[in-house]
Amino acid sequence: MTGIDLDELQARVESVVRERAPELRDPMTSALRLVEDLGFTSVELLELATEIALEFDIEPLGEEMLTDIRTIEDVVSLVRTLCG
């Protein structure tokens, strides 16, 4: 996947996160932390990583990538990088 618009990418990431988040926040801002603010467990983070890979048709996110993801913004940045 190439040439994706940043606003669209962010909206799609937020949409996936919103669907998977154990706890929702209003508003859903990109600075929200996945574990502390949205209640993701270790297993649920793996689930989110799978959803993101399928949503954007990209290679799976490795363990080392997951450890760097703290916020929704981090997910957006990572997907942006992987989408080229």
Added chain:
Amino acid sequence: MNASERTASHSGGTRSPGDQPGQRRVAVIDGASGYIGSNLARLLLDEGQEVVALSRRGREETRRVIDEAVVARGHRMPRDARLAVVDYDLLAPGLGLSGDAGQTVFGQPCDYWHLAADVNFRPTFRDRIMAVNVEGTANTLAAFRALAPPGSTYVFVSSAYSCGYETEQPAERWYDDADDSSFRNFYEASKRRAELLVRNAIDAGISGVVLRLGQVVGDSETGRSTSDYGIYNLMRAVWTVARRRPGEHIRIEAHPASSLHLLPIDACVQWMRAVAQNNVGALSPPVVHVVDREPVRVGTLVEAIERSVPLRISVVTPDDFARTPSTRLERVVAARMAYMGAYLDAPFIFGRGNLDRLTEGEPRALDDEALDRVVSSFLLALREEFPPGRAADSSAQANGAS
């Protein structure tokens, strides 16, 4: 062990030498709001035993979890259930119990069930896994030795997979310590190290036993489960793909004879209770594999999953898998299954002598029908929580429809 040493009564309480037949003792359960802990607590409460639940989830939430335990099959907890919930800290000295709480927990001879654990297979969580599972066990042992009255018994709930890569007929014996490379993950390593702490305490004189459980799944009658581990991890991965890519074909890599010891939660807690009702001190060593007699073949499990999802799934050998380049979809699935997949590399046949010596009769195992119920009920719940069609509506959501 002869028949006279067995305890047929279901009145509860681990038997130590000197106990009177029928004497009831309090069951102290840490990790009591977890999947196994809550179901064990509920079984014992339903049988009239007094239970002290150590939990960090608060009194109301812990009571709710035990009330809704799957082994109760929808029945409410008896009004006269003798349940006390006590807040504690696994990693604090003395478990963080204040004077009153300490009296509630250790005021009378007890069976102390140590179930609290971090069930996590992700490698980046090593420090946390070791802290909770090894230091936590050391803390409970220290508290037990300091505070539990004479006649109390310590029951450590471990994993049959603490054998690590020693998969050829793992036996009911103590394993030596080994470095991390001897295990599939840090969880297994942590359980081995915790077992050795229990061994040292038993050698030093406490009454204790180690129960090594197989992979615990849903109730054999209803199929219901609240677990997120093992095959549930696999089913979550499969459903995530199926809802977005229905009709696709994926291959899963597994040893041709690989099998899983799937233990229904109702059989699991019945066995745990039955073992604890006997004179575990007569076992040498006091290690019991709590596993089913017949493991489930991975192929059979995958066929059951396939019946509930719109995907074609093939189980192939590593050689066959390598012959054809994997698709991106297969790589996504493989990444999601990285930790569960490590258990598909060998047929496990656990030795089971002590369970047969201590217990009579066989609770319901996971036959094909029960396996179908376990799989289909979980996937149905997932389908309701995450309906199909996510891929189709994602662009609409991205355009503001969400």
